[in-house]
Amino acid sequence: MATRYTRDHEWIRLDGDIAVVGITDYAQEQLGDIVYVELPEPGRKLEKGGEFCVVESVKAASEVFAPIAGEVTEANTALGDQPGAVNESPEGTGWLIKMRPANKADIDGLMDEAAYKAYLETI
């Protein structure tokens, strides 16, 4: 399934019953060099728009918000040693969490790539 995007610059991609979530290339570029990622524990329940992760760059700490409601199934613990992966590959090895959506259809309500690109043009 295609990747969807939020106005807060998260991406989400469904793979079977599990969705992978991260921050967009635009977000990592705005944050700059990422030095620490505080990830949630598996099992944590997420509300749509609720903070689930903090990404620390050299300059500042930034919250990351859940694109949809669901439950965390896995956190990308490899970021503990390699937080820079979020800069280098935000939609690849720099993913943040995997989650079980409360309702998979919620993802369809988010922006597709073309809509997100159009949105970036406005900010």
Added chain:
Amino acid sequence: MTDAATDRLLETPLAALHRELGARMVPFAGYSMPVQFPTGIIAEHNQVRNAAGLFDVSHMGQAAITGPDHETTARALEALTPGDFVGLGRGRERYTLLLTENGGIIDDMMVTRPSEAAGDGTLMLVVNAARKEIDYADLRARLPGNVRLETMTERALLALQGPKAPAVLARHVPDLGEPAFMTARPAAFDGIPVHVFRSGYTGEDGFEISVAAERAEQVARALLAEPEVKPIGLGARDSLRLEAGLCLYGHDIDVTTTPVEADLLFAIPKRRREEGGFPGASHILRQINEGPPRKRVGLRLDGRVPAREGAAIKDAAGRHLGSVTSGGFGPTVGGPIAMGYVDAPHAEPGRAVTIEVRGKELPATIVPLPFVPHRYFRKTV
């Protein structure tokens, strides 16, 4: 950041060059300034530690105070600061503090006596961008009538910092020689009149170069054309100065902190401690003799989580000791570092504390400053 707010920002003479170099511009102290260039803050930080970097610090305030002779001007400045300026030699530069009547810090600044006899009676000042209007109003109000303040708004200020800075600058200032740290003199940079100060805000050797605004880009381009030099933004300027244990006004020092609490006693030489005669002297001298109630310290956090400004510092029993005033990731240290104030009995290096970040108590240790040893050029005579 709305467009309306961006429109009101001031620009330095190098704004177009920053954009050409791909800088991300952010508002800082009323100016649109480069926070980083495309390589990013950590690469810029390491560039300055390992080779050389060029900073645009033209937003800072350059000014001069001039009276009838050196002693008159020096004594006038000594009435507002705890520094020794009567004894400042020609071409010498000092760090000092503009003080309130309570001994609080209005601003920190660099003061330079011109190197030529013809400049006697003048002291050159470089003050913080965010404080310059306050400083200038304060100086105009408190300086005696025979010492006048002149602001030099038509000048740019560049900082060339890092171990390769002397070799690079010598290619453009052939008679540079080996000036000592904290000295300054006029020079010709590829024939352009400049004023060269051997000082900086990174903990590294380097220079600050004052130049007429309309020649600044020419100087900057000449330096950036050197293989050892890359442009550096405010982000790396902050991480470099934090590792060097240097205060950032409005964060680590302000009108509520005294020089004693801020551990800036080097800025109060012996004669001034004996004679007093600066604003807040009775309070400050009492703090020197009896100890301050709180003190600025360095903090090294275990783990990787950075602690930011405002985070609470506590002892093992959870008692509040103070708070973080600057904090982040130190690229050279390779981990999170911070500065903050703690109650004086808890300020000695080696003490274990915790810092509260997002509801968690992170273990940290009070450590001596700087985090990274200064590598200023010291002339051995």
